[in-house]
Amino acid sequence: MATDGRTASDGDIRVLLVLDLVFSLVFSVGVVYGLDIVGLGEFTPVNVAIATAFLAGVTYLVVLR
Secondary structure, three states: OOOOOOOOOOOOHHHHHHHHHHHHHHHHHHHHHHHHHHOOOOOOHHHHHHHHHHHHHHHHHHHHO
């Protein structure tokens, strides 16, 4: 029986990417909101999107690759 080196526990990369984006979004909302409260930033959708993209990118590079 030929195998490609994958096991049943590898999971689907699409699920991991969606979870990465969801958790990054939730964390980014909290961080940007906290920065807005202390006066170090403004809570806007653009700031949340930038923080989410940055965090998801770093997470992808460090954990998933």
